[in-house]
Amino acid sequence: MTDLGQRLDELEWVPRARVTPLRRLEIETIGDLLTHFPRRHEDRRRFANFPRDESDRPICLCGEVVKTQLRRFGGWKKIFEVTLQEDDANALSQPLVCRWFNLHYVQKMIATGQRLVVFGKPRLRGKRICMDHPEFEVIENDDDLSIHFGRITPIYPATEGLSQRALRALIYHALEQANSEQFDPLLPPVLSAATHRDSLRTIHFPDSLEELASAREELVLSEFFAMQMLIGSRRAALGRQTGRSHRADGKLLEKFMRNLSFDLTNAQKRVIEEVQRDLAADRPMNRLLQGDVGSGKTVVAIAAMLLVVDSGSQAALMAPTQILAEQHYAVLQRWLEPLGVKLSLRTGDRQEDSFLPLLSGGATADIIVGTHALLYESVSFADLGLVVIDEQHKFGVSQRARLTAREPVPDVLVMTATPIPRTLTMTAYGDLDVSIINEMPANRGKIITAARDEKSLGDVLTFLREQLQAGRQAYIIYPLIEESDKLSAKAATAEFEVWRERLRPFRCDLLHGRIPPPEKQATMERFRRGETAALISTTVIEVGVDVPNATVMLIENAERFGLAQLHQLRGRIGRGEHKSYCILLTGETSPESAAKLEVLERTRDGFEVAEADWEMRGPGDLLGTAQSGLPPLRLGNLQKDVELMKRARAAAVGILERDPLLEWPENQRFRRLVVEEQGRTFSNVS
Numbered sequence: 001m002t003d004l005g006q007r008l009d010e011l012e013w014v015p016r017a018r019v020t021p022l023r024r025l026e027i028e029t030i031g032d033l034l035t036h037f038p039r040r041h042e043d044r045r046r047f048a049n050f051p052r053d054e055s056d057r058p059i060c061l062c063g064e065v066v067k068t069q070l071r072r073f074g075g076w077k078k079i080f081e082v083t084l085q086e087d088d089a090n091a092l093s094q095p096l097v098c099r100w101f102n103l104h105y106v107q108k109m110i111a112t113g114q115r116l117v118v119f120g121k122p123r124l125r126g127k128r129i130c131m132d133h134p135e136f137e138v139i140e141n142d143d144d145l146s147i148h149f150g151r152i153t154p155i156y157p158a159t160e161g162l163s164q165r166a167l168r169a170l171i172y173h174a175l176e177q178a179n180s181e182q183f184d185p186l187l188p189p190v191l192s193a194a195t196h197r198d199s200l201r202t203i204h205f206p207d208s209l210e211e212l213a214s215a216r217e218e219l220v221l222s223e224f225f226a227m228q229m230l231i232g233s234r235r236a237a238l239g240r241q242t243g244r245s246h247r248a249d250g251k252l253l254e255k256f257m258r259n260l261s262f263d264l265t266n267a268q269k270r271v272i273e274e275v276q277r278d279l280a281a282d283r284p285m286n287r288l289l290q291g292d293v294g295s296g297k298t299v300v301a302i303a304a305m306l307l308v309v310d311s312g313s314q315a316a317l318m319a320p321t322q323i324l325a326e327q328h329y330a331v332l333q334r335w336l337e338p339l340g341v342k343l344s345l346r347t348g349d350r351q352e353d354s355f356l357p358l359l360s361g362g363a364t365a366d367i368i369v370g371t372h373a374l375l376y377e378s379v380s381f382a383d384l385g386l387v388v389i390d391e392q393h394k395f396g397v398s399q400r401a402r403l404t405a406r407e408p409v410p411d412v413l414v415m416t417a418t419p420i421p422r423t424l425t426m427t428a429y430g431d432l433d434v435s436i437i438n439e440m441p442a443n444r445g446k447i448i449t450a451a452r453d454e455k456s457l458g459d460v461l462t463f464l465r466e467q468l469q470a471g472r473q474a475y476i477i478y479p480l481i482e483e484s485d486k487l488s489a490k491a492a493t494a495e496f497e498v499w500r501e502r503l504r505p506f507r508c509d510l511l512h513g514r515i516p517p518p519e520k521q522a523t524m525e526r527f528r529r530g531e532t533a534a535l536i537s538t539t540v541i542e543v544g545v546d547v548p549n550a551t552v553m554l555i556e557n558a559e560r561f562g563l564a565q566l567h568q569l570r571g572r573i574g575r576g577e578h579k580s581y582c583i584l585l586t587g588e589t590s591p592e593s594a595a596k597l598e599v600l601e602r603t604r605d606g607f608e609v610a611e612a613d614w615e616m617r618g619p620g621d622l623l624g625t626a627q628s629g630l631p632p633l634r635l636g637n638l639q640k641d642v643e644l645m646k647r648a649r650a651a652a653v654g655i656l657e658r659d660p661l662l663e664w665p666e667n668q669r670f671r672r673l674v675v676e677e678q679g680r681t682f683s684n685v686s
Helices: 016-024 030-034 104-109 164-177 193-204 209-240 251-259 266-280 297-310 322-339 397-404 454-469 492-502 517-529 563-570 591-602 606-617 642-658 668-681
Strands: 040-043 059-073 077-086 096-101 115-120 123-125 128-132 135-139 152-155 286-291 314-318 343-346 367-370 384-389 411-416 433-437 447-453 473-477 508-511 534-537 550-555 580-586
Touching (some): 077 104, 077 115, 115 128, 193 209, 209 642, 251 297, 251 322, 266 286, 266 411, 297 384, 314 322, 322 343, 322 517, 447 454, 454 473, 454 580, 492 534, 508 517, 550 563, 563 606, 591 606
Parallel strands (some): 096 128, 286 411, 286 433, 447 580, 473 534, 473 550, 508 534, 550 580
Antiparallel strands (some): 059 077, 077 096, 115 135, 123 128
């Protein structure tokens, strides 16, 4: 028997040629191989009849190759066509034509007389039923035929040099060779070890679709439970840290509020009260502040920092980019320096020396604004009481920990203008308390969003000039800095001179990430002062830029941006009292692009946009496992398996509430408590 930790390159039955491609899939041991789960299964016990019409649902078919043909078009382009005849074909059966465009390797793999299993969407092309770029597998008559055919067959994530057939045979052999006593893996069992072993076998080679569904549910529960125990123990550890109460009389905050030219929304007031309670407590605050673009998160952050400064400590505000850090610094200067609050700016490229050094022996800043430069030892805090992290998703858990790794532990407020689907809030941010600003300020102008074909650029240009003549300003956004041979998309630098000619005599400026910081800052200052009418830019202005007079945003090649990113970009307008316009220019006519842009035309609600984005893109690695410090999900799907996540979370919370000092997972009490909990929480596993 082979141990789960046994390296594959040490096993005689693993061909040497397979080791390198397996490593590309991060498969190095028997355990890795057995937890390389199928992405889907094909029911090859009985194949469907060849279709006579097209379908939007992919189907699995099997037939004999009766003809192959290589056709050329457009000079150098090639189509490889394979005609399949249905097994036991009758007079009504119509052949299926499979086509691959410019995939030369396919031609070397398929020959007349072979039996082929194909998976794809049948489409009607003239009078022929075709599948374009179907997944395929050649059925060979050998000793392993029963592994690949005549059963519910697993289809795995694969790579070059490792076919489905080869990978499937390796996993089948590994299941026979592996030490079954070790099938109780590093993941804590939410069911019995025996059930877990059976589920692990069944997820690869099920005897029925019902068994497959049950095995998947059990393994997903186990995976989610391990994740929730990690999140829960992380949260419990934060609660045990030594913090410090930041009680203040609130006079500085009251003075700030009196000077504001607008009233706070009820949502802002509610969140400030939540933050104030946290700051007054002895344990460190760890709070996530969610708010849509333009909802007023900055005011809440300033309120938190003023309460801490009033208590005698320092606050730090960390932003992901220099432009955003400088934007925050300018806003704080305008609002807080009249109150006598001392400010300092630290980024990778510049610093304001007015109140440095930050050591207690010299003049100290009350609030330090910066980028990731604040993480490093060159910045010394005299008495850091609060860390505010803007756009949290662009920082990782390890970076956050580095800034708070001091005694006493400072309070932490992390903010995001990228609304997070509810299931993700339970996972990636499960160690934080959550506040949501679900109300927009009353003084914001309406934003009209419209998708337009690039052929209507002339009409768009006329409208844009009318807005500039009325005294408004505009952003013109491109997906690329410079033109690319690989991507058919416009670039900011190439289009800049074009826009200068189009918009004369109005001034245009260029902004992108490669411009030197002093020049970048000067460009933004001219735009803020209204000296520049139109800013031709990349997504460098995606977050934090606040110019109330900018009321038009034109996004070229809008189909190349993500839905959430388009919503963030749109948030740069509509920040003043004037009506604003977001024009999404596209030459793409695909249904996917049209659906994406239609969402933005329909709604300004960032939470609705986030859910739609999630539905369209699929879950992927939305946890940002490298950022969140959580293990990647191998099997669970945060969209489909919401109820399983809730059950796993309930079990983890129940265990940690009963034993908050639990050290996970190297503790025998953990396994005892799991066994006790499973009878209640997981008794309804189908």
